[in-house]
Amino acid sequence: MSQAEAAVRPPALRRLSLFRNETVTLFRRWRTLVLLGVLAAVPVLVGIAVKIETGGGGRGAGAHGGDGPAFVGQVTNNGLFLVFASLAATLPFFLPMAVGVVAGDSIAGEASAGTLRYLLVAPAGRTRLLLAKFTTTLVFCLAATLVVAVSALAVGALLFPLGEVTLISGTTVSLGEGLVRALAIAGVVAASLVGVAALGLFVSTLTGSGIAAMAATVGLLITVQILDQFPQLHAVQPYLFPHYWLSFADLLRDPVYGDQLWRNLALQGLYAAVFGSAAWARFTSRDVTA
Amino acid sequence: MARIQPTPDAAGPGTSGENGPSGPGRRKAVRYAVPVAVAGVAAATIGIGSALASSGDPDLPEIGAKELIAKVAASDARQLSGSVRITTDLGLPSLPSGMSFGGQGNQGGKGGASPQERLTELASGTHTLRVAADGPERQRVSIVERAAEYSVVRDGDQVWAYDSGSNSAYHAKAPEGHERHPGSGLESASPQELARRVLDAAGPTTDVSVDGTAKVAGRDAYRLTLKPKQGDTTVGAVRIAVDAKNGVPLKFTVDPKGGGKAVVDVAFTKVSFDKPAASSFSFTPPKGAKVTEAGEGRGKGHGQDFGKGVLPVVPPGTGAGGGERVIGTGWSSIAEFSGGGKGKLPAGTDDRGGKGAKGDRTSADSAALLDSFGSKVTGDFGSGRIVSTRLVNALLTDDGKVYVGAVTKDALLKAADSAAR
Numbered sequence: 218m219s220q221a222e223a224a225v226r227p228p229a230l231r232r233l234s235l236f237r238n239e240t241v242t243l244f245r246r247w248r249t250l251v252l253l254g255v256l257a258a259v260p261v262l263v264g265i266a267v268k269i270e271t272g273g274g275g276r277g278a279g280a281h282g283g284d285g286p287a288f289v290g291q292v293t294n295n296g297l298f299l300v301f302a303s304l305a306a307t308l309p310f311f312l313p314m315a316v317g318v319v320a321g322d323s324i325a326g327e328a329s330a331g332t333l334r335y336l337l338v339a340p341a342g343r344t345r346l347l348l349a350k351f352t353t354t355l356v357f358c359l360a361a362t363l364v365v366a367v368s369a370l371a372v373g374a375l376l377f378p379l380g381e382v383t384l385i386s387g388t389t390v391s392l393g394e395g396l397v398r399a400l401a402i403a404g405v406v407a408a409s410l411v412g413v414a415a416l417g418l419f420v421s422t423l424t425g426s427g428i429a430a431m432a433a434t435v436g437l438l439i440t441v442q443i444l445d446q447f448p449q450l451h452a453v454q455p456y457l458f459p460h461y462w463l464s465f466a467d468l469l470r471d472p473v474y475g476d477q478l479w480r481n482l483a484l485q486g487l488y489a490a491v492f493g494s495a496a497w498a499r500f501t502s503r504d505v506t507a
Numbered sequence: 508m509a510r511i512q513p514t515p516d517a518a519g520p521g522t523s524g525e526n527g528p529s530g531p532g533r534r535k536a537v538r539y540a541v542p543v544a545v546a547g548v549a550a551a552t553i554g555i556g557s558a559l560a561s562s563g564d565p566d567l568p569e570i571g572a573k574e575l576i577a578k579v580a581a582s583d584a585r586q587l588s589g590s591v592r593i594t595t596d597l598g599l600p601s602l603p604s605g606m607s608f609g610g611q612g613n614q615g616g617k618g619g620a621s622p623q624e625r626l627t628e629l630a631s632g633t634h635t636l637r638v639a640a641d642g643p644e645r646q647r648v649s650i651v652e653r654a655a656e657y658s659v660v661r662d663g664d665q666v667w668a669y670d671s672g673s674n675s676a677y678h679a680k681a682p683e684g685h686e687r688h689p690g691s692g693l694e695s696a697s698p699q700e701l702a703r704r705v706l707d708a709a710g711p712t713t714d715v716s717v718d719g720t721a722k723v724a725g726r727d728a729y730r731l732t733l734k735p736k737q738g739d740t741t742v743g744a745v746r747i748a749v750d751a752k753n754g755v756p757l758k759f760t761v762d763p764k765g766g767g768k769a770v771v772d773v774a775f776t777k778v779s780f781d782k783p784a785a786s787s788f789s790f791t792p793p794k795g796a797k798v799t800e801a802g803e804g805r806g807k808g809h810g811q812d813f814g815k816g817v818l819p820v821v822p823p824g825t826g827a828g829g830g831e832r833v834i835g836t837g838w839s840s841i842a843e844f845s846g847g848g849k850g851k852l853p854a855g856t857d858d859r860g861g862k863g864a865k866g867d868r869t870s871a872d873s874a875a876l877l878d879s880f881g882s883k884v885t886g887d888f889g890s891g892r893i894v895s896t897r898l899v900n901a902l903l904t905d906d907g908k909v910y911v912g913a914v915t916k917d918a919l920l921k922a923a924d925s926a927a928r
Contacts, residue, residue, distance in 0.1 A: 287654035290674040294795035305654060383793035385656040385671035386649055388786055466654035471787065474637065474651060476590075476776075490545045498538035 235341050239353040243319065249357070252315045253364050259311060260303035260369035267292045267299075268376050287466060296373025297382055297392070300399045301469065303369035304362070304406050308462050309442065312361055312406070313413045317434035319357045320417025323350040324500065326427035334505050343501045351418050351493060358410040366403040386471040398468055405465040409481060412458035412488035413438060419496040422503065455480070458488050564720045565727040567751050572715040575731055575749055576706055582754030588639035588787075589724065589778035590651075591697055593629050595771050598897030622659050622668050622677070625650060635776075638697055639783040647787050648697075660790045666801075667790040676792040679801030698773050702747045702756035705733060712736050712837030723748045723757040724775040735838035739918035741765070741898055742838055753780065763897045770898045834910075834922045841912035841922045886920050888927035893919065 243249055271293045288302040324347070327333035336346055373379070382395030390398075417434040424430050438459075444450055445457050454460050461481035467474040570578075628634070628650065635651040649658040655672035661681060668677035709715060718732040728748040735742050741764050748758035758774035792798050834841045884893050884902070891904035893916050901911040902919040910919050910926075 287672075290672070291793070291795075294674070294793060380794070383791075383796075385654075387656075387658045387660060387667070387669035387671070387676075387790050389791055389793070463654045467651075470637075470649075470651070470656060472784070474590075487545075487549050491542050491549070494545055495539070495542035498535070498541055502535040502538050 235339075235345060236349040236352050239349045240356055243353050243357060244360070249319065252318065253361060256307060256311055256315060256361055257364050257368040259307050260299055260365060260372050263289070263303055263306060264292070264299050264369070264372040264376050287463070291383070292373070293377060295382055295395075296375075296377035296379045297370070297395050297399060299373030299377065300366050300369040301402065301466070303365050304402060304465065305463065307365050308406055308409065308465075309459070312358075312365070313410060313438050313459070314435050315361050316354065316358050316410045316413050317417045317438055318431045320354045320414045321421050321430035321432075321434040322427045323354055323418055324421040324496075325424050325430035326421075328425040328505070329427045337505055344497060347418070347422075347497055347500050351414065351496075354414040354418060355411065358414055359404075359407040362403050362407040362410070366399065366406075370399070384471045385466065385469045388471040390471075402465045402468050405468065405478065405481070408485055409462050409465065411485040412492075415489040415492035415496070416458070419492040419499065422496045422500040456484070458484060460484070565722055565751075567720045567727055567729065570717055570729060572717050572731065575717055575729055575754075576715065578754035579702065579706060579731075579747075579749055579756060580754075582750075584753050584755045584780050585642045586640065586782045587755070587778060587780050588783040589637070590776045591636040591638055591773060592633065592776050593636060593771075593773045594633045594769070595629065595631055596768055596897065597631065597770060597899070625657055625668075636697070639787045641783055641785075641788065645788040647783075658790075660788055662788045662790070665790075667792070669790065669792070669796070673797075674793065674795065675797040675799065676790075677799045677801065678792075698747070698756045698759040698775060701759040701771075701773055702749075705745055705747070705759075708837075709733055710837060712839075718746070720751070721748050721758070723750075724778045726757060726778065727751040728757050737837060737839040739915050740838040741900065741913050741915060748774070755780075761898065765897065767897070834926065835912075835914075835918075839912065839914050839918060841910050841914055841919060843922070843926060844909040844911075884916075884920060886924050886927075888923040891923070 267289060287305040288298045291298040292302055324333065327336060337343065341349075379392055381389050381391060382398075383389050413434070416437060417430070420433045420437070421427075421430040424433070441457050442459050445454055445459055461477050461484060464477035464481045467476075467478050629636075637647075637649045637651060639647045644661070644663050646661045647658060649656050652672065655670075657668070657670045657672075659666065659668045661667075664681045666679040666681050668679075670676070712735060714734040714736055716732050716734075718730045721728050721730050728750050731747040731749055733745040733747070735744075743762040743764040743766070746758070746760045746762070747756050749755070750757050755778075757778065759771070760769040760773070761771040763770050832843050834843055882893055884891055888904055888908075889906060891902055891908075894901045894903065895916065899911060899913050900916050900919055901909060902916075902923055903909050904923060908923070908926075910923050912919065912922075
């Protein structure tokens, strides 16, 4: 293992301090707050649009059902569905883009700001710095997802009635169970972003320019999303990280349909392992000149 | 300790680590081996996993074909739940309407969110169905869609269909005392139902044999192979995997005579014979859902067409649509639609009729459409076009008759010729 590991092992508290510092720094940045603000605004926009469209709620959702994003048809009858609709609307682009920005910036941003070498001078070790950066990005994944979900729940509760939830299989569950399922969905959505986070971290170790890393990560994200649309590429599509993203909806089936959920989580884990270790290989063997 | 490496030649972004045999270079190579190894292990796991899944036929005691068929007939697994995967590849780029293989049940089915309409979706591509049954009175079938689901639930005489994508429901009353079919038709897409139909109809025109064993959905199964004896059919073989324990058909495939991928492949990917949760069979339309009631006459009509014991690859002998008769027997049956008149074919009939109807309906483009689909032929019957798929061929004569069947083109022409005489 690296020389860093051989260094003095600090007590657990001090080991966490690097991660805590990183997290606090991340969530204090204006850019992070703006990203979260934009994400919080999406459910508000969706909610208001649905409200205006249906002329004050009530029946009529079925009239133009079938089109539009998933779950929007049920929002007028149950505000909880705004959570699912908003997550389905933000997962393909907004959420991974925000994660891509944060992950892409994690190492390359420090390098371009000239602060990376000072971070490395601290007795922390590159592996641990990388781990701290990755964990911070994962915390951001969860935070971003929860911001969307909580904002959607608040807007949904304000604009629409809440009540018993009809799952997409047609069975009805209590609002409490619906909330539990919503929480589980938020967890799955956050986990779905792990692949992008690992990819972004790897890209971030490749370059010394924060902007370049962010652009490359978001560019990769869009490219992969497009590749996922071509029916001719169906042989490789199961290995593209966004392929099973919408599988979070399987948590709303009764009984829960686990196939794709597990495949999604395994795929994200695979991406985390491959690109995480690639980032480690690159970062621990690279020269830091900035 | 922090290392700000002094190696001068490794500067710059994107350097991928080949620095020759020097110390840092080798270390770099070793480090990069980690992600490569992780990816390799993952690929190997996937490869080995699928290899394991496809091999390993179980050892089971020998059984005769007759015994096995008797076992299927005697199987009374009244409670079951699981997932079914349906793959259909009829060899058409995109299907017009009403293409539904093995869905004799959908005759005469029309209307919004009605189950009959959904059957046609299953006619091309791969779909996942989830099924649950608790006796003949309580059943549930759902088509798993991307972030949506279409379910048909039957509890007693109440039949509900719910489409979560459009938040609309469909309600019908099952015909009283009608045991097997809750008036949805979606059940006809399950391996059991397909196998039952074929076995009911497999008469002297079929060679039945037991062809080894297989593992389906983690259960040991016998492979029953049905081969048509008649030479002019396009059906190569029908294979049914029968659960060795309880005789439930787990997998149903139809191979075309021309070889290649199965035209129809319906198999359980997961199956359990435990009692499903009672809540699976209860349905209350959600607030705000658009509910369509089944039309009176239609509600009664549903049950009648089911279970006629026709081969699923052969046009139904007794259809709801008028002006239809069957030429030939068994596998080489050919259906003749002659009700005369363009566009009078029942819109909801299965694939063969559907194509004809499409051709007739869009008469303006029909010539172009058919030319792209089929080839022109002439004979004693006059002239017409042959539309062929990997399994089913259809002859559309210029005077408005349609001959369809899972038979060769020559057999179709012969049938048309003799009908013209």
